[in-house]
Amino acid sequence: MPRRLIAAFKIPAPSSMNEKAAELNKASAKIHNKTLSLFKSTFCVGEVIFRSTRILNRLWYSNTSMHFSVRKKNPDAKPPFRAKQYMPTIWKVSAIHIKNQQLVFSNGQGNRPFVIPIPSSLDLSCFAIKLAKLVWDPKNHHYYIHLSVEVDGRALEPGDSVVAVDLGVVHPFTAFNGHEVRIWNGGELNSKLQYKHKRLAGIQQVLSRTKPGSRKHKKLLRAKQRVLRKLSNQITDILHKIISSFVEWVRQSGARVIVIGDVGGIRNKVKYHVKANQKIHDWKFRKITSMIEYKAKLAGIEMKYISEEYTSQTCPVCGHRRKPSNRHFKCPVCGFEYHRDGVRAINIHKKYLSYGRVVADLAPAIGVKFNPHLRGPGVSPWKLALSQ
Secondary structure, X not given: OOEEEEEEEEEEOOHHHHHHHHHHHHHHHHHHHHHHHHHHHOEEOOEEOOOOHHHHHHHHHHHHHHHHHHHHHOOOOOOOOOOOXXXXXXXXXXXXXXXXXXXXXXXXXXXXXXXXXXXXXXXXXXXXXXXXXXXXXXXXXXXXXXXXXXEEEXXXXXXXXXXXXXXXXXXXXXXXXXXXXXXXXXXXXXHHHHHHHHHHHHHHHHHOOOOOOOHHHHHHHHHHXXXXXXXXXXXXXXXXXXXXXXXXXXHHOOOOEEEEEEOOOHHHHOOOOHHHHHXXXXXXXXXXXXXXXXXXXXXXXXXXXEXXXXXXXEOOOOOOEOOOOOOEEEOOOOOXXXXXXXXXXXXXXXXXXXXXXXXXXXXXXXXXXXXXXXXXXXXXXXXXXXXX
């Protein structure tokens, strides 16, 4: 039985629709601000008193539903309180229609619909549309329709095949599937991050010598935004390709579960020199895990998180702990030698499945180099839907 999953498409709105899109998002902000004042008036000190639950649910459900779910775990969580100038306009499925390769969004009786052409490369007939959101992208200075659609995901089958993943700064991730270790090279990604810091430092140095509000200052700010936008797109492209390659390898190996070492809170423990601190604070581990999670979900693979405490210091063969001083791990007791990131991935695999000894003569780790000219063989929502 296939699972029903939610995937998203990003469809650009024509530049000629910018004015109309801005009006819609401004009107949505007015509704948000009106409901905000109503919401505030329904709260008393110490307890919540609702005057009109139906009105609040209809007008502000999208903003407050998350707050109410968070309050179940954290009673001290505060509701949204800031007024907005613009808010993304949301259309439900009943207000979304497809006519003549165009997306038609209803805007109420007596108002003209908001119409967006569908790219010729995109066939939406395979999907069940659930939601649409009109979003302004400040990086690209463009309006987009974020379209949420329902697709058939591969069904989960019983089995204990697991791939353990260790996240790293030098190498984005290292994986162990019980038989071999693969290391995805992060040279291209790290060089882009380093180049980004270099370019921004140069622009910032010139900016500090200009007068705020002057023509040169504004010109440099535009250049800074342009550099950030271009490099951010390149970094995201690299991540998409290497993660698609990784998820496809996991799928081909027959694994049903990906176990990732949880590195949450690591930035609070950073006490190294300046360069090491900068690398860790610029580490994209949240973005990497979220991208792995949604790509794995489309492929029918579960995601699990586990503590990675002492996984880089423990010998996977004899269990002796020794903190390595470089990228190579060597156990002084049993003589086991291996790549440090590979040792961490093996220990995460052991920890999750609760087994003991690992074969000491494990094959050397396989490196996966990034190739910018090849697209990753990962799973895309439209190909997944067409293959069912």
